[in-house]
Amino acid sequence: MIDFDNVSMRYGNGHMALHHVDCHIEREEMVFLTGRSGAGKSTLLKLIMLMERPSSGRIIVDGLDLGAMPRRQIPFHRRKVGVVFQNHQLLFDRTVFDNVALPLIIEGHPPREIGRRVRAALDKVxxxxxxxxxxxxxxxxxxxxxxxxxxxxNKPALLLADEPTGNLDPELSAEIMHLFEEFNQVGVTVLIATHDIALINSMDHKIMSLDHGENAGGVR
Ligand SMILES: Nc1ncnc2c1ncn2[C@@H]1O[C@H](COP(=O)(O)OP(=O)(O)OP(=O)(O)O)[C@@H](O)[C@H]1O
Incomplete structure (x- = not known):
């Protein structure tokens, strides 16, 4: 589902965030991405979402070479990718329903379908x-x-999460991780960036580690 081949990423200020990174994630796999603050975890997720472009190397997501993707295809690519942030970025002047409906409204789905899908997603969580x-x-x-x-x-094939439990206590963190497992069990590929070593060691999934922007040992 995700293939990084010798990917390097230099930000505009000259900072090298990733050096020659390789990464291979199978369809329907659940993988934890770990590493210290600044190791390059968020950068790797941004490259998958096409929020950034690599300086060199090749990234394939769902069979498509992101480097060869025309600009007009980017919104279609992003629809395949659900993203969860640490600070969740909710709109506090809208209801829970309206927050969850947002991606479907942007995609222009009819109101009845939006209602059905939003309630199904809220029921699931x-x-x-x-x-x-x-x-x-x-x-x-x-x-x-x-x-x-x-x-x-919008039923993405790929779910990315950037420190989704960063602000939660251990019990709630475990609940959130189990929720990700439930989506994984129905076929969603899941990639979660996290510092929480104790939590990921308590779960049985592949671990990919970055250290100063490089592949590090300890991959399980
Ligand atoms: N937009 C940017 N411009 C310049 N440098 C950046 C930018 N974003 C990140 N960096 C730098 O790239 C490196 C990797 O950052 P990144 O956010 O990917 O790490 P991270 O492992 O996700 O860290 P954290 O766990 O703290 O979120 C860091 O040194 C960071 O300062």
Missing amino acids: GLLKYEKHNPIALSGGEQQRVGIARAVV
Whole structure:
């Protein structure tokens, strides 16, 4: 599903964030991406989303060479990729329903279908009863679940998460990780960047490590 072949990434200020990185993630696999702060985890995720372009090397996602992708194809590529952020980036002046509906509204789906799909996603993360609430009234763990519902509402083949449990206590973090496992079990490829070594060691998934922008040992 994801192949990085000798990928390097230099930001505009000259900083080399990734050096000759290789990465291979199979379809329907769940993988943790780990490494210290600044190791290049977010950069790797941004390259998959085409928020950044590599300085060199080749990236294939879902059979498509991102380097050869014309600009007009980028929105279609991004629809295949659901993204969960640490701070979940919810809109606090909209309801939970409206937050989750956003990707479907942008894609122009009819209102009835939006209602059906948003409620299915909220049901999956256990938050259907909060659809009319404002997310500000929810706990941190519940807000993160709204972020996950929004990431999966258009049924992406690939789910990326950047420190999704960074602000949560260990119990809530484990719950969120199990939720990702449930999506993985129904065929979604999942890649999660996290510092939380204790949590990922307690789960049985492949681990990819970066160290100062390079592939590091300890891959499981
Ligand atoms: N837009 C940018 N411009 C310049 N340098 C950047 C930019 N984004 C990240 N960097 C640098 O690239 C390196 C890798 O950053 P990145 O955010 O990918 O690491 P990370 O492993 O995700 O870190 P964290 O765990 O703290 O989020 C860091 O040294 C960072 O300062």
